[in-house]
Amino acid sequence: MRITTWNVNSLKVRLPRVEEWLQYAQPDVVCLQETKLSDSAFPQLAFSALGYESVHYGQGRWNGVAILSRVGIEDVSHGFGDIDDPYAGDARLLAATTGGVRVVSAYVPNGRAVGTEFYDRKLAWLGCLHDWLTTHADPSDDLALLGDFNVAPEGRDVWDPKAFEGSTHVTEPERAALTRLREWGLVDVFRRLYSQERLFTYWDYRAGDFHEGRGMRIDLAYMTKPLAERVRFALIDRNARKGKQPSDHAPMLIDLEA
DNA sequence: ATGGTAGCGCTGCTA
Numbered sequence: 001m002r003i004t005t006w007n008v009n010s011l012k013v014r015l016p017r018v019e020e021w022l023q024y025a026q027p028d029v030v031c032l033q034e035t036k037l038s039d040s041a042f043p044q045l046a047f048s049a050l051g052y053e054s055v056h057y058g059q060g061r062w063n064g065v066a067i068l069s070r071v072g073i074e075d076v077s078h079g080f081g082d083i084d085d086p087y088a089g090d091a092r093l094l095a096a097t098t099g100g101v102r103v104v105s106a107y108v109p110n111g112r113a114v115g116t117e118f119y120d121r122k123l124a125w126l127g128c129l130h131d132w133l134t135t136h137a138d139p140s141d142d143l144a145l146l147g148d149f150n151v152a153p154e155g156r157d158v159w160d161p162k163a164f165e166g167s168t169h170v171t172e173p174e175r176a177a178l179t180r181l182r183e184w185g186l187v188d189v190f191r192r193l194y195s196q197e198r199l200f201t202y203w204d205y206r207a208g209d210f211h212e213g214r215g216m217r218i219d220l221a222y223m224t225k226p227l228a229e230r231v232r233f234a235l236i237d238r239n240a241r242k243g244k245q246p247s248d249h250a251p252m253l254i255d256l257e258a
Numbered sequence: 259a260t261g262g263t264a265g266c267g268c269t270g271c272t273a
Binding site: 009010012013034036061062110112150204205206207208209245247248 | 259261262263264265266267271272273
């Protein structure tokens, strides 16, 4: 089973590229972030025509998450449920069971700048994600949490650690929030396969960052240990960041045996 | 070179 994640930065603009990508990448499951659509504007029929069931959780304009699957979708839920969401009103979390796996598509708040209320609420949101996992899942489950985490887990996950000093995405509290997720029972399955630097998923549109190699690895696949044991291959599809009207993020593919 | 681009939507915000 091929499970994937992609921050598309507007599904309205990106739909032709997503359709093309579905046909050559042949994913079984796709987690999307930043669709920037309302549920009523979500192009369910376009995906259906390509053989995918889909579910979407969106408010329009900003945020928005979706899950596509060609192996069935059941037990859909969105948001943190009973847990008080520090970004209430934003559509940032969607879960569904597909192909025997509990799949979660997540769009972690950006945080804007250290010391702002947005940064504080980003940390709180990551705490809620941990609490939601501990109350809705078990480390022995086959669970995959994929999405745009807006945190680079380590120094090797940014093009130049010195350039990021004092910035969001690399601070100790953000990294500690991710460590807490892993300590509950999740594995960064891409990093487990590849230890080298410069394996990025995001490049700012500005200043030629993509072509200059100035990126970050902030789109992650966190899987419970039973599922992580089934990972056979992983890839960041940098080709999808090239050409006309790309997203600023590249999609990531994870192949599971059986 | 003290910046730059993209998307939303119509003025400036968000990333």
